[in-house]
Amino acid sequence: MAARNVVVAQSGGPTCVINNSLRGIVEGCRRHPGTFGHVYAGHFGIEGILKEELLDLSATSEEEIALLRTSPAAGGIGTCRYKLKKGQDQDFERVVEVFRAHDVGYFFYIGGNDSQDTAHKVSRLAQDRGLDLVATGVPKTIDNDLGDGEFKLLDHSPGYGSVARYYAHYVRQANEENSGSAPADPVLVIQAMGRKIGFIPAAARLADPERTMPIQIYLTESGLTLQQLGENVLRQLESDGRCIVVVSEGFDVGELGTIRDNFGHVQFSSSQQTVAQIVVNYLNTLKFPVPGKARGQVPGTDQRNAIAYASVIDLDEAYAVGRHAVEVAMTEGNGWMATLLRDRGRAGYNIHLDKVPLATVANSERFFPKEWIAPSRVDVTDAFLEYAQPLIGEDWVSVPTVRGLPRFARIARAFAGKKLPPYVPQTYREG
Amino acid sequence: MAARNVVVAQSGGPTCVINNSLRGIVEGCRRHPGTFGHVYAGHFGIEGILKEELLDLSATSEEEIALLRTSPAAGGIGTCRYKLKKGQDQDFERVVEVFRAHDVGYFFYIGGNDSQDTAHKVSRLAQDRGLDLVATGVPKTIDNDLGDGEFKLLDHSPGYGSVARYYAHYVRQANEENSGSAPADPVLVIQAMGRKIGFIPAAARLADPERTMPIQIYLTESGLTLQQLGENVLRQLESDGRCIVVVSEGFDVGELGTIRDNFGHVQFSSSQQTVAQIVVNYLNTLKFPVPGKARGQVPGTDQRNAIAYASVIDLDEAYAVGRHAVEVAMTEGNGWMATLLRDRGRAGYNIHLDKVPLATVANSERFFPKEWIAPSRVDVTDAFLEYAQPLIGEDWVSVPTVRGLPRFARIARAFAGKKLPPYVPQTYREG
Numbered sequence: 001m002a003a004r005n006v007v008v009a010q011s012g013g014p015t016c017v018i019n020n021s022l023r024g025i026v027e028g029c030r031r032h033p034g035t036f037g038h039v040y041a042g043h044f045g046i047e048g049i050l051k052e053e054l055l056d057l058s059a060t061s062e063e064e065i066a067l068l069r070t071s072p073a074a075g076g077i078g079t080c081r082y083k084l085k086k087g088q089d090q091d092f093e094r095v096v097e098v099f100r101a102h103d104v105g106y107f108f109y110i111g112g113n114d115s116q117d118t119a120h121k122v123s124r125l126a127q128d129r130g131l132d133l134v135a136t137g138v139p140k141t142i143d144n145d146l147g148d149g150e151f152k153l154l155d156h157s158p159g160y161g162s163v164a165r166y167y168a169h170y171v172r173q174a175n176e177e178n179s180g181s182a183p184a185d186p187v188l189v190i191q192a193m194g195r196k197i198g199f200i201p202a203a204a205r206l207a208d209p210e211r212t213m214p215i216q217i218y219l220t221e222s223g224l225t226l227q228q229l230g231e232n233v234l235r236q237l238e239s240d241g242r243c244i245v246v247v248s249e250g251f252d253v254g255e256l257g258t259i260r261d262n263f264g265h266v267q268f269s270s271s272q273q274t275v276a277q278i279v280v281n282y283l284n285t286l287k288f289p290v291p292g293k294a295r296g297q298v299p300g301t302d303q304r305n306a307i308a309y310a311s312v313i314d315l316d317e318a319y320a321v322g323r324h325a326v327e328v329a330m331t332e333g334n335g336w337m338a339t340l341l342r343d344r345g346r347a348g349y350n351i352h353l354d355k356v357p358l359a360t361v362a363n364s365e366r367f368f369p370k371e372w373i374a375p376s377r378v379d380v381t382d383a384f385l386e387y388a389q390p391l392i393g394e395d396w397v398s399v400p401t402v403r404g405l406p407r408f409a410r411i412a413r414a415f416a417g418k419k420l421p422p423y424v425p426q427t428y429r430e431g
Numbered sequence: 432m433a434a435r436n437v438v439v440a441q442s443g444g445p446t447c448v449i450n451n452s453l454r455g456i457v458e459g460c461r462r463h464p465g466t467f468g469h470v471y472a473g474h475f476g477i478e479g480i481l482k483e484e485l486l487d488l489s490a491t492s493e494e495e496i497a498l499l500r501t502s503p504a505a506g507g508i509g510t511c512r513y514k515l516k517k518g519q520d521q522d523f524e525r526v527v528e529v530f531r532a533h534d535v536g537y538f539f540y541i542g543g544n545d546s547q548d549t550a551h552k553v554s555r556l557a558q559d560r561g562l563d564l565v566a567t568g569v570p571k572t573i574d575n576d577l578g579d580g581e582f583k584l585l586d587h588s589p590g591y592g593s594v595a596r597y598y599a600h601y602v603r604q605a606n607e608e609n610s611g612s613a614p615a616d617p618v619l620v621i622q623a624m625g626r627k628i629g630f631i632p633a634a635a636r637l638a639d640p641e642r643t644m645p646i647q648i649y650l651t652e653s654g655l656t657l658q659q660l661g662e663n664v665l666r667q668l669e670s671d672g673r674c675i676v677v678v679s680e681g682f683d684v685g686e687l688g689t690i691r692d693n694f695g696h697v698q699f700s701s702s703q704q705t706v707a708q709i710v711v712n713y714l715n716t717l718k719f720p721v722p723g724k725a726r727g728q729v730p731g732t733d734q735r736n737a738i739a740y741a742s743v744i745d746l747d748e749a750y751a752v753g754r755h756a757v758e759v760a761m762t763e764g765n766g767w768m769a770t771l772l773r774d775r776g777r778a779g780y781n782i783h784l785d786k787v788p789l790a791t792v793a794n795s796e797r798f799f800p801k802e803w804i805a806p807s808r809v810d811v812t813d814a815f816l817e818y819a820q821p822l823i824g825e826d827w828v829s830v831p832t833v834r835g836l837p838r839f840a841r842i843a844r845a846f847a848g849k850k851l852p853p854y855v856p857q858t859y860r861e862g
Contacts, residue, residue, distance in 0.1 A: 014611055044614050072604055074611025081615040165835065172836055173503055173736045180445055180505025181732075183475050184512040188732065207836070272712050273704075276729075281703050297731025298707075301612075301619065305604045308739040308827070311835075392835045396739070396827075404596065404823045405603055405638070 003035055004105025008057075009042035009049060010079040011111035011118075013142065013301075015159030016166075016310040017318035018110060019068040019076055019409065021138045024322020025108050026057055026065050035330060036106065040416055044078035046118070050091060051423045052098050052416075059414035067409035069315060070399045072305040076411040084118045088426055096126050099133060101419040106329055110138040110322075112146045112157075116337050117362035123334050136329040137337030137358050138322055142304045144199035147339075148364040153356045155342040158321055159304070161314030161391035164203035166303050167192065167246075168392055171207035171215065174244055179213075182242040187233060187283055187294035191276035193303055195250035196220060198368040199388075200303070202380045204246040206392060209385050214240040216378040220250035221368050224377055227256060229279065230286050232378055233294075241290050245279065253278045274298050307406065313393035317351065324353040337361050349390035434466055435536025439488075440473035440480060441510040442542030442549075444573065444732075446590030447597075447741040448749035449541060450499040450507055450840070452569045455753020456539050457488055457496050466761060467537065471847055475509035477549070481522060482854045483529050483847075490845035498840035500746060501830045503736040507842040515549045519857055527557050530564060532850040537760055541569040541753075543577045543588075547768050548793035554765050567760040568768030568789050569753055573735045575630035578770075579795040584787045586773040589752055590735070592745030592822035595634035597734050598623065598677075599823055602638035602646065605675055610644075613673040618664060618714055618725035622707035624734055626681035627651060629799040630819075631734070633811045635677040637823060640816055645671040647809040651681035652799050655808055658687060660710065661717050663809055669720050676710065684709045705729055738837060744824035748782065755784040768792050780821035 008025050010018055022041070029036035041055040042048035048055070055077055057065070068076060084091050099107065109119040116137040123135030139146050139154055142163040147154030171190070178188045194200035198219030208215055214236050218229060229245070236243040253275060276296035283294040317340055325338035336355040343350040372384040400407045439456050441449055453472070460467035472486040473479035479486070486508055488496075499507060515522050530538065540550040547568040554566030570577050570585055573594040578585030602621070609619045625631035629650030639646055645667050649660060660676070667674040684706060707727035714725040748771055756769035767786040774781040803815040831838045 014608060044611075047614055071607065073607040075607030076611070078611045078614070080612075168836055169739070170733060170737075172839075173738065174732065176502065176504040176506030176839055177445060177732045177736045180475075180507070180509045181511075183478055183509075272708070272715075274708065277703070277705065277708060284703075295731065296729070297733065298727070298729045299733065300726065300728025301605065301608045302601060302728065302730065305608045306601075307604065308600070389834075394832065394835050396830070396832070399827070401825065401827070403820075404825050405599055408603075408607055 003033060003037040005037040005103050006039045006106040006108065007042060007049060007054065007099065007104045008039065008108040008110070009045045010074055010077065011045050011109065011115040012079060012081060013304060014074040014079055015140060015142050015304050016072045016162035016307055017158050017314050018074060018140050019071045020315050020318035021110050021140060021158060021322035022077065023065055023068040024319040025138070025326055028323045028326030032330065037103070038416070040102065041077035045080040045082065046084060047080045047082050048078065049098055050094050052418050052420050054102060054416040055411060056414045056416050057411065059412040064409045064411065067400070067407065069319070070307055070397060070406070071408040072307040072310070076409055083114050084121070090426055092121060092125050094423060095122050096129050096131055097420060099126065100131050102416055105132060105134060107133055107135045108138055108325055109135065110140045112141045113362060113364070116358050120335065120358035120362050134329045134334045135358065136325045137361065138325045139337060139339060142200065143194045143197055145197045145366045147361065147366045149367050149369070151342070153361055153364055154339045155351065156340065156391060158314060158318035160199060161311035161393070162309065163200055163303050164206060164388055165311040165392035166306055166309040167200065167203040168206035169309050170299065171204045171244065171246065175207065175213045178242050178244050182292070184292050185295050186237060186242040186288065186290050186292040187245065189245045189247060189276050189279050189294060189296035191249055191274055191296065191298045192246055194248055197366065198248060201246050201248045202368065202384055203388060205380050205385060206388060209389065213244065214242055215244045215246065217380065218245065218247040218251050218378065219368065219373065220248045220252070221373060222377045226253045226279065226282055230283060233283060234286060234289065238289050247275055247279055249275050251275050256282060307397065307399050310397045311391060311393045312395050312397050313391060315397060320353060328355045335359065434464060434468040436468040436534050437470045437537040437539065438473060438480060438485065438530065438535045439470065439539040439541070440476045441505055441508065442476050442540065442546040443510060443512060444735060445505040445510055446571060446573050446735050447503045447593035447738055448589050448745050449505060449571050450502045451746050451749035452541050452571060452589060452753035453508065454496055454499040455750040456569070456757055459754045459757030463761065469847070471533065472508035476511040476513065477515060478511045478513050479509065480529055481525050483849045483851050485533065485847040486842060487845045487847050488842065490843040495840045495842065498831070498838065500750070501738055501828060501837070502839040503738040503741070507840055514545050515552070521857055523552060523556050525854060526553050527560050527562055528851060530557065531562050533847055536563060536565060538564060538566045539569055539756055540566065541571045543572045544793065544795070547789050551766065551789035551793050565760045565765045566789065567756045568792065569756045570768060570770060573631065574625045574628055576628045576797045578792065578797045580798050580800070582773070584792055584795055585770045586782065587771065587822060589745060589749035591630060592742040592824070593740065594631055594734050595637055595819055596742040596823035597737055597740040598631065598634040599637035600740055601730065602635045602675065602677065606638065606644045609673050609675050613723070615723050616726050617668060617673040617719065617721050617723040618676065620676045620678060620707050620710050620725060620727035622680055622705055622727065622729045623677055625679055628797065629679060632677050632679045633799065633815055634819060636811050636816060637819060640820065644675065645673055646675045646677065648811065649676065649678040649682050649809065650799065650804065651679045651683070652804060653808045657684045657710065657713055661714060664714060665717060665720065672721050678706055678710055680706050682706050687713060738828065738830050741828045742822060742824045743826055743828050744822060746828060751784060759786045766790065
């Protein structure tokens, strides 16, 4: 059988290690030239596939592909937040047309639950249209919201270990700052990503597993109010003279966080005001038992692209799961997601690579285990620490530099020739 | 002559390398036991001296003092924003009393212009009161606003090289993010410290010395308006489809940045709304020529305590200037600041240690050279690059870790016994 071409694409917010899964797929495919032909990347994810903008990764040297190890975010091939959903039939058909036009027999989709669902639907439609397509999912998300609640489909998403390590270091450094500068700035508010699910703010606990620092963690799931947050902070100021607040961007600030004009009309939607700012402004209306003010900061996208903090475990696992996806595609055919599962019976941290059906993943939901939220609701339990501590690893990653600056991979701008009429966008778009 | 005791104190916002100057002073004093007795630290800066809370650093082991090399911020001995100023005569008198009570013959003050002024005044008052005191200044500030406009008193402040390296890496990573995620998030706004002086936002140019990235830099000194910023960003979106905006926290957002209610009353002061948020909200009222929205982030104190990004050059210079301050105190006596000067005649980056009178530094002012702002006013010139590039160095610093977490120095909580009645605070306090 002749080699068939490959399309790989990324979806959603990037991570520090997403390019390692890409690297795993590219290097995996290059080892089997009889099976895999050109490896194309959808430039900016599914949008690039729809527009028939296919980067030919075969034009990028081995050395540059190797540099993807320490190249964070999606600078190489790009990603997007465009999602193929029910009702976007034309888009699904278009993807199949593009694949057919470029003799694509393999589709690797690196993303979250939605992406696994999309990969599944694309492959089914391809079969309906008589195109033999092997679609394989590769897990990715900093939120760790992919998979199921029991960690049986996926132990953790590649990308999470690195953002967890970021917060372990970030908060530990913030504690040096806060403990040294408390007379002027006793309260530091740090806004963490993860709108709906608390794995990212929970990682702040990794900074202080012995619980010696005055840290309060507010997951979206905590169910606490802004008023309760204020009371907790005042109590911490009474006892410690300072407080570090790590709050999820999805924390419900409720009515107190709504900015209204004198007519009672809402002046600011939450998208015009960060949770950190609302919390800081609220705290600064309270009477502190110590001198000084609250200050806030928003790490933003830095938390998912600060390669210096990347977990070596996470980098290696992201690569391994990419490589494994190639094996799964070859040996099992269509409809699987490569996955990481933890061997819980044995001592220490042991992970094995496995596969789960895309259809199962697409219909699953991960949540932050209720029993991992401490009774105080401003902390997480040791069970969370046992889960998350191994993911951040021990060592620093070594990031190659040139004249003091990180040297990131350069993907050759070589595109496959277009064979189809231009894409006509559907009106549906999700922000 | 019997050995006399030493007091060292830090003032103002910390840096990544401030503890290296402390380490230089402590290790320097330990080499001359005939001259220097106990080395005390004012716990939380001048506030600790006023309260007679003197940490006895002689109780901290050599190993922990050595760990100060990679311990950022002021977690060890603390700092404060309390300043001794004209009219605070009681405070000045109190400092001299505390020094007399503890037989303090040497005072090392690590800080900015104000601190050099304070050190000078304290030593003069001490002479007036018959206490022989050698006061020595040690430069420190991330803002690089210490010294003179011609770089003749000080080439650059220890602390600046590390925050510059932070922005070089931060913006380079942000560019990977922005270039890969532009279809959803074409504009990323990053708020830099340095309210009055542009050295910190200028450092964003270090991320891209070849000027290949769509970066716009807004110093406070740019004189541009929020409206002009908006026009610039729209132009960049036309040409590049994306834009990274680095804006000083002191950038004047003018009337457009003022949030008013329907009666025209100001709803938010600038302290209740970050510049980044004002810029993002304003940009999102404009009609972008590409899909997507502006997003903002605020690195905050992370930029001055993220030790992983610290410049090795900066770490070493901060230490050297601390050590040199001890030499200056021994050989020159009262009234000097240890300094770093650049040898401009020779090729490459060559720095030598020197001294300048405290009185001269106290009456000097540093500004960002006008000719280093590019004609576009959203960039800096190559002259700035020549100045700043050597400061960030080549290599990564090696930060010791234990179980994946940075191991920071632990200063023994050993205080000198109190000998004076409690301090009665003056009412004056600066926020």
